[in-house]
Amino acid sequence: xxxxxxxxxxxxxxxxxxxxxxxxxxxxxxxxxxxxxxxxxxxxxxxxxxxxxxxxxxxxxxxxxxxxxxxxxxxxxxxxxxxxxxxxxxxxxxxxxxxxxxxxxxxxxxxxxxxxxxxxxxxxxxxxxxxxxxxxxxxxxxxxxxxxxxxxxxxxxxxxxxxxxxxxxxxxxxxxxxxxxxxxxxxxxxxxxxxxxxxxxxxxxxxxxxxxxxxxxxxxxxxxxxxxxxxxxxxxxxxxxxxxxxxxxxxxxxxxxxxxxxxxxxxxxxxxxxxxxxxxxxxxx
Amino acid sequence: xxxxxxxxxxxxxxxxxxxxxxxxxxxxxxxxxxxxxxxxxxxxxxxxxxxxxxxxxxxxxxxxxxxxxxxxxxxxxxxxxxxxxxxxxxxxxxxxxxxxxxxxxxxxxxxxxxxxxxxxxxxxxxxxxxxxxxxxxxxxxxxxxxxxxxxxxxxxxxxxxxxxxxxxxxxxxxxxxxxxxxxxxxxxxxxxxxxxxxxxxxxxxxxxxxxxxxxxxxxxxxxxxxxxxxxxxxxxxxxxxxxxxxxxxxxxxxxxxxxxxxxxxxxxxxxxxxxxxxxxxxxxx
Numbered sequence: 350x351x352x353x354x355x356x357x358x359x360x361x362x363x364x365x366x367x368x369x370x371x372x373x374x375x376x377x378x379x380x381x382x383x384x385x386x387x388x389x390x391x392x393x394x395x396x397x398x399x400x401x402x403x404x405x406x407x408x409x410x411x412x413x414x415x416x417x418x419x420x421x422x423x424x425x426x427x428x429x430x431x432x433x434x435x436x437x438x439x440x441x442x443x444x445x446x447x448x449x450x451x452x453x454x455x456x457x458x459x460x461x462x463x464x465x466x467x468x469x470x471x472x473x474x475x476x477x478x479x480x481x482x483x484x485x486x487x488x489x490x491x492x493x494x495x496x497x498x499x500x501x502x503x504x505x506x507x508x509x510x511x512x513x514x515x516x517x518x519x520x521x522x523x524x525x526x527x528x529x530x531x532x533x534x535x536x537x538x539x540x541x542x543x544x545x546x547x548x549x550x551x552x553x554x555x556x557x558x559x560x561x562x563x564x565x566x567x568x569x570x571x572x573x574x575x576x577x578x579x580x581x582x583x584x585x586x587x588x589x590x591x592x593x594x595x596x597x598x599x600x601x602x603x604x605x606x607x608x609x610x611x612x613x614x615x616x617x618x619x620x621x622x623x624x625x626x627x628x629x630x631x632x633x634x
Numbered sequence: 635x636x637x638x639x640x641x642x643x644x645x646x647x648x649x650x651x652x653x654x655x656x657x658x659x660x661x662x663x664x665x666x667x668x669x670x671x672x673x674x675x676x677x678x679x680x681x682x683x684x685x686x687x688x689x690x691x692x693x694x695x696x697x698x699x700x701x702x703x704x705x706x707x708x709x710x711x712x713x714x715x716x717x718x719x720x721x722x723x724x725x726x727x728x729x730x731x732x733x734x735x736x737x738x739x740x741x742x743x744x745x746x747x748x749x750x751x752x753x754x755x756x757x758x759x760x761x762x763x764x765x766x767x768x769x770x771x772x773x774x775x776x777x778x779x780x781x782x783x784x785x786x787x788x789x790x791x792x793x794x795x796x797x798x799x800x801x802x803x804x805x806x807x808x809x810x811x812x813x814x815x816x817x818x819x820x821x822x823x824x825x826x827x828x829x830x831x832x833x834x835x836x837x838x839x840x841x842x843x844x845x846x847x848x849x850x851x852x853x854x855x856x857x858x859x860x861x862x863x864x865x866x867x868x869x870x871x872x873x874x875x876x877x878x879x880x881x882x883x884x885x886x887x888x889x890x891x892x893x894x895x896x897x898x899x900x901x902x903x904x905x906x907x908x909x910x911x912x913x914x915x916x917x918x919x
Contacts, residue, residue, distance in 0.1 A: 406841045429721045436714045438760065442723045475723065542918045549915075555908045556691045563916055623840045630834075631848055633827045 353393075355611030357381065358604060361591045363584035369577050369592070376537040378594035386599035390430070393606035398434035400613040401471055405439040406620035410526040411466040412613065415477045418534030419572055420562055421544040423595050424475050427534065430602045431609065432473070441466055444475040457481040457511070458518045465522060472527075478518065479531075482511050482579050487571045512582040519588040528612060529588035532605055533576060534595040538569050638678075640896030642666065643889060646876045648869035654862045654877070661822040663879035671884035675715070678891035683719035685898040686756055690724040691905035695811040696751040697898065700762045703819030704857055705847055706829040708880050709760050712819065715887045716894065717758070726751055729760040742766040742796070743803045750807060757812075763803065764816075767796050767864050772856040797867035804873040813897060814873035817890055818861060819880040823854050 383389045452460045466472025496503040548554040584590040595601040668674040737745045751757025781788040833839040869875040880886040
């Protein structure tokens with residue numbers, strides 16, 4: 350396999366401040382994906398496993414991977430396939446659900462900060478603090494005070510305030526030694542429909558069907574707008590967003606694994622030297 | 635591979651109340667391990683992955699795996715190899731270290747209850763609440779009030795009190811739908827020495843060497859006694875201890891994977907039926 354670098358995936362990265370029109374981003378793109386994606390993915394995920402071992406041994410820094418996407422966009426599948434060879438000791442996958450009563454008593458970043466990866470770990474947020482500018486925005490009429498709904502000045506200020514909080518939060522993590530990478534799993538509306546139908550047809554997948562799937566799908570365009578608004582405000586040099594074409598699962602896994610390997614190679618974690626070199630010479634009785 | 639059942643591993647289980655002499659338990663035993671252990675382990679860990687998916691889909695029960703053993707007994711390696719095919723979304727590995735100041739303000743079970751696996755998850759405790767009747771007992775002269783040290787009546791009462799607390803805690807988990815399995819990774823003193831020497835010789839493993847390794851090894855016999863005392867008091871029908879011969883890493887992985895697959899087959903988790911069967915017929919637009 351060719352030597353991949355982080356910059357090979359740079360066309361998927363959202364440049365800070367640059368407007369995004371999601372209809373310009375093809376969901377079925379496979380540009381750059383090798384003919385045998387399985388083999389390439391296997392190589393990359395093996396590398397990811399080795400790099401994580403070094404990150405763990407080094408014990409100074411961490412990596413936070415944020416996964417966002419609409420229902421059935423493949424967040425769970427990404428976790429299963431991309432992190433297949435990462436030692437379970439060194440990874441924390443957090444699936445954020447509706448906030449609890451306790452969590453709602455705090456600012457929206459509180460529960461996320463509470464679950465950031467410790468030094469040496471990869472943390473994966475399956476959904477994240479971004480829900481508070483996505484689902485909350487789409488359903489603002491049910492979830493927020495009247496003055497914060499709609500397109501008025503109050504609402505505009507509220508989203509700017511939240512974007513500011515998010516970038517400050519991610520800046521804190523960056524300064525603390527946690528690299529932050531954010532992936533939007535971009536699928537077409539038709540692909541989502543096909544995946545829902547596949548769940549209906551397969552009894553072993555019935556448990557994944559929810560009343561809400563039908564309901565939320567009506568808000569497809571609202572979600573696309575909420576994502577488009579959010580990207581330029583929160584994609585920073587230090588904590589970039591990547592828009593991942595995700596209609597094809599192998600392409601999705603290849604892109605994400607490639608970017609993660611790229612960033613970890615840049616970080617270049619190294620097992621620490623022994624604080625006390627005499628330990629290598631002492632005799633065990 | 636032959637069809638393995640949980641009872642095939644029953645000679646490794648500590649019968650409740652039965653005295654244990656660790657010198658009767660061979661650390662290099664490979665009885666029952668197939669000629670090609672890699673293949674058998676691969677089959678078992680694949681099965682474990684499938685059974686965990688069902689546990690997750692079912693979403694009602696969980697499994698807590700406690701790993702204990704002396705330094706270099708292979709706790710980390712067990713996690714890496716046995717849970718290789720478990721979806722990282724459905725597993726939580728908790729490595730307990732020395733308690734924090736905050737944790738010390740609570741009873742010793744508090745921090746462990748805080749990290750038990752949610753419904754649908756496998757939880758792995760790499761070290762656990764058992765440290766409070768093991769390392770704390772071995773170093774009682776430094777860690778406990780004078781009346782609780784040594785072999786006097788006060789000390790005897792203290793360990794009985796802690797065993798009682800532990801069995802009550804595990805009984806709570808059992809009643810809440812969490813199966814508890816406990817593994818002692820049993821290695822010989824010579825095998826530990828060889829593994830420490832291997833770490834000294836391999837620069838990529840130097841970071842695992844610690845001053846404490848040399849110090850703790852002096853207490854080898856004290857640890858064996860503390861384990862022997864603890865087994866009969868805390869191995870229950872519901873939450874048994876298994877003493878795993880661990881000099882041979884493949885044998886260790888085979889035994890543990892086999893027991894885990896056995897217990898999960900007994901639990902027989904099933905993805906739930908759809909609460910609203912109409913969802914399979916609704917049309918997605």
